[in-house]
Amino acid sequence: MQIKHLLSGLLALCLSFTEPANAQTDYIGTAAKVPAHPRILLLKGEEKAIQKTIAADNNWRKVHQAILTESDAIVNKPPIERIQIGRRLLDKSREAIRRIFFLSYAYRTTGQSVYQQRAEKEMLAIAAFSDWNPSHFLDVAEMTMAMAIGYDWLYDQLSPAARTAIKEAILKKGIEPSLDPKYNSWLKAEHNWNQVCNAGMTYGAMAIYEDLPELAKQVINRAIETIVLPMADYAPNGAYPEGYGYWGYGTSFNVMFISALDKLFGKDFGLSQKPGFLQTAGYLENMTGPSGKPFNYSDAGGGGGLQPAMFWFANKQKDPSLLWVEKSRLLNSQPPSLVGDRLLPAIMLWSAGTHMEKITAPTSAMWVGKGKNPVALMRTSWTDPAAIFVGMKGGSVSVNHAHMDIGSFVMEADGVRWAMDFGMQDYESLESKGIKLFGRTQDAQRWTVFRYTNLVHNTLTVNNQHQRVEGYAPITASSAAPSFMHAVTDISAVYKGALAKANRGIAIVNKAYVVVQDEVETLNEETTIRWTLLTPANVTITGNNQATLTKDGKKLLLEVAAPGKLTMKTWSTDPPNTYDAPNPGTILTGFEVTIPANTKATITVALKPGNAADKPTDKLPPLSNWKND
Known part of the structure; x- marks a missing residue:
């Protein structure tokens, strides 16, 4: 008992050195009472509500049975080993949550001891790891959450020796590293690291609350304060x-x-x-x-x-x-x-x-979100699988995990995603080749990765330059009117130094086709604008201002109206660098147009699926007249 109190005092003292002296508020209060185990997410006896749900709805019964069947499979697998890949142990931490959460759920809903015994075996193996890789603290956070759920949900069935080993691991390999400034910079993060790490540490604190109540309260208060x-x-x-x-x-x-x-x-x-x-x-x-x-x-x-x-x-x-x-x-x-x-x-x-x-x-076919990375999401129907769907974004390249995709969009019609986004490349595939992946400056190595720049997104490239990292593009107008559902984003700031102004509007016209209208103003030199659309379709250039896309027996006409010299094109998506991921079954299509110096120009692209390809494109007003609802 003396050792426990000594450890509690030592860790509380350590915590006081890692937090500003007057930063933490006592949200929980001194009179807080916590229930006995299990206390995390599902209290004792609340399994009955799950059993009621399973009995009343066959769909939930199937999900429940899938968890049990997978738990049966986990029973026969060897425990997780501490195998680190690059700087991450994260795949092992995630598998730990999956296994222990599944097995603990299976035990609590069936009472079959085989699940508890297998979970205990898993937790003892993890407890014996040398550490949970605090240098990449997400690994610690998820591992701590896994162990906390198993320890709490199976507490009464664990052997005394197992309880001690698991509790000690939660404390020493989970919570204690979170007190060290070398590892807890995530407390000041404005992104997912903060959310995940605070959740993991809180679960650990909740699990061992009765043993170290003051430490547990400080960790939970810290999480409430910083999340x-x-x-x-x-x-x-x-x-x-x-x-x-x-x-x-x-x-x-x-x-x-x-x-x-x-x-x-x-x-x-x-x-x-x-x-x-x-x-x-x-x-x-x-x-x-x-x-x-x-x-x-x-x-x-x-x-x-x-x-x-x-x-x-x-x-x-x-x-x-x-x-x-x-x-x-x-x-x-x-x-x-x-x-x-x-x-x-x-x-x-x-x-x-x-x-x-x-x-x-x-009930609404459109959703518009503001903030650091504003989006407009619109569709012609929620129930028709052939409906038109458009997602477009403004925002900033400097947002965490962002690409140079300001003004980009995706588009579906007739069950085909015609305009797509590559999305991410596996981090380890790049980091193992020495790529410093998370820089946010204009010259960061991140922008040498093929998938990440505006050259391969459904947006504009001006004079073959990258978008500006420091720029921000707000959504300036939007309307959910069924005949002309639209949104407009001012993308001028991400083309600073290349264009005087740039605005993009995207609309679904009469529920039949999509129009992308760009209004640009050049600076005092002739300017080449590249307009790209990334697609999994086959592309045929069918005219001076047209391309036809075909996929799965469906067709989309891409039709351009633009001033100046216009050249329809396709570009290969074969990546230029050995560290880039391959991109089979994709192609870039679009055009290049040259616009004189000091010129205002409107570039309009109609994307016409199916029967809409045979109809003329409606003449649209300037973006300044695309009104808000």
């Missing part, structure tokens, strides 16, 4: 600056954090009411097109996936229509395909018995 930094980026109305892929990371862990706070203390200390946070569910839902593919700008993959956190948002907002895309993923996926998601068991906690038939389509 507001990245949460500020959801303001004003929910657009997540880091894009679809990192929404699934940062926001999901933010929800894991808030949900655990709410369960343990009966409140979330106002965090869920921060501007834009609850509205971010609308952003995530609208980011997916009819094909099921997301608008994967910035560092995101090209595929979409089930997002358990969306069920938390839908329940918080009492709006089942937020789950329209999630419903489709659940109903159209084989449940075993979902088990790669390490947070999947949380969906059974957050679904709250939501019946699929109560999930109806959203």
